[in-house]
Amino acid sequence: MLTKSGPELVRQQNCALVLSALRRFGPLSHTDISARTGLASATVSAITADLEKVNVIGRMEQQPQGGRGRPRVLFRQRRDGGFLIAVRISSDMVQYSLVDYAGTLIDRFEEARNHAISGTAHFSAGLRAALSRIAARSGVAPEKVLAISISSKGTVDPDGRCLIWSPVFGRERIDFVELLSLDWQAKVTVSNETLLVAQALGQKADRAADETAAGAGPRFRGLVALSLGHSIGLGIARKDRAGALEVTAPNFGHMLHRAEAGLCRCGAIGCVEAAAGFYGILRTAFEVPPDTIPAKFVPLAEMDKIAASARAGHRMAGYAFRQAGLALGQGLSRVLSLYDPMPVVVTGQGTRYFDLLQRGLDEGLAQSHQVRLYGPPAISVVLDEQRLVFEGHLDRVLTEMDQDVAALRAPAGETE
Template structure:
């Protein structure tokens, strides 16, 4: 039965379970007494929800604390072993797969290096499948215990009927790749295990907002700076974040050609791939056969040698130019969205952040409007190079919480509802 606001009793119960689970997850352990004010639920509702969650194995006791003049209060927490998630980062240099328990403790990890610029679909699919098998076997976790598999990928992700997640990765040569369908074909995972595929910038943003430098912010932007650049926008209207193709804003008319084929994109000046290319074009010496991470480390060593060494002026000039382009690109985000915080992550962002951050801040302030520029902080992300993997694992976890701690069921089989059949017939005529 639905109330005046359209919510059913089932909706209310699910919402109450979600509220209790989230408070225990982020602020626990907590007592039943503390959960009331924290969730806005009555003591009776808290008791009923907690009893259900304990019966389902999702919540467990975690000791007790003394109360004022009464019996000790039992503390409650989310049970770590009551669910498992897999997070996958399809990055520029490797595919990283992690298995996590419900409290996002990593139980096992697998990595598959990628040859430079080798994004063959079947190769990536094979790496993900093999990595899932490896981490499950390594931790002794059965696939039926998974809440889902989250995957962060480069490009735009579209969800299509029957095909699931389809990836449009123009910079890596993926044109409408039905990645979810490819992963399901021949997979060892049960059909009931859902896939959550999204842009890697969004999974990075999810991690930083839940556990990193974005906690407590209402408006934030998390930047993914790797071979290319991307960003995740989080606002009250888009509370779970939305990936934006920031790297393909035009920063220089008729400028350098970007990996996407257009001219003058930010990514053509600020991504690690273009940064290293510009260093080589200006006379820098790239380590022969080195991957991007090794080459970037060599660039930094040249620009900032050990004490007493002579700095490479070409490397310094390229890095300063990159900082200016990044600052100018951030100014666009500041003017458009007026965030409270901007966090820079990704493997290249983490490597360069300590050196370039003061210059990036200065250029961002110079190019942005004064009022929004004066209200924003720009910092390096706090979660390290595994943040995209962790954020990918959060995708099924967030869905699990939104369901009130209920697992996603398989797609319903059988005939379509009568209203659907009638509507189709009316459209046909």
């Protein structure tokens, strides 16, 4: 059996500590690595020498301020230590980004999705072609791509290899690991999009809490990310007992709100999304029967018109947003009842109507025992959701790549 012995495990953990400090704080000197990780100077020397030898980290020189004295030597992840490709699938396009091991964006392009051709076969062929193209454009050899990280709205299997249900492909599953193993040796994962948003927000909040008053302030414990738009997504980022960030994406959008909310895009009746997704708001505003099959895609211009008439005092339009807010508020109060109190960060295209949703949202929250006990959660709005999704891809994959490097640097020995 292959297993790691005590000293090898310690070496692996120390190596992971050094790589994670460089990831978290940027380029660091030998002294700073030692201070940030708590490792002895000799241990840091051994690890950095080893990681330099295998081209995982490199040195850069920083001139001292005022230009006098010897330059400082800083260590950082080497850009050519490996590459990752992030793929963001949305209802109208697919975005491809090529990133190096140091976290630098090298190339990016978007391809419009063809709504006339449904089904996964056409999409899968396009995905394979685009992935090959983005690596070839930058002259990156396929074996240097260590990870392909894909995100979509919808439900992902617990192993992160299949998209089980999505607003884009319905119940047609896509096994990305199987599909891409034809062309790539890279580690392939698929994540729910709002999970990545929660990952990025959680990482940022955790770092900020660490830096205020040198960690003497309140520690980061957790947050909820709520994404509003055609779909409703929710991600939760929490610190576990060991202090690691644990991120999940419960199926909030398709959690039961109430049957009167009508037919949902997923085929069920009364989901949160059936009331609070764009098509749900449109259906209420125009008093369309609730069993009407939901529109696949509601143009933003159409939603803006409903919002304008709600702001002008039109009764049904205002009511539609208020009902949507109520579904979100009640849903959130249920989620918060299952956890400790956490702040809520709202993102997505639907934030442009936040003024119209807020009254219902507050009302929905106020009805719960949890909120009566602890008060309402702090709610903030963050506009740039796409950037957060990208940062979430990077946070997750680069950390995993570092851990894989550390595991390789402490090879498992044969035991009986």
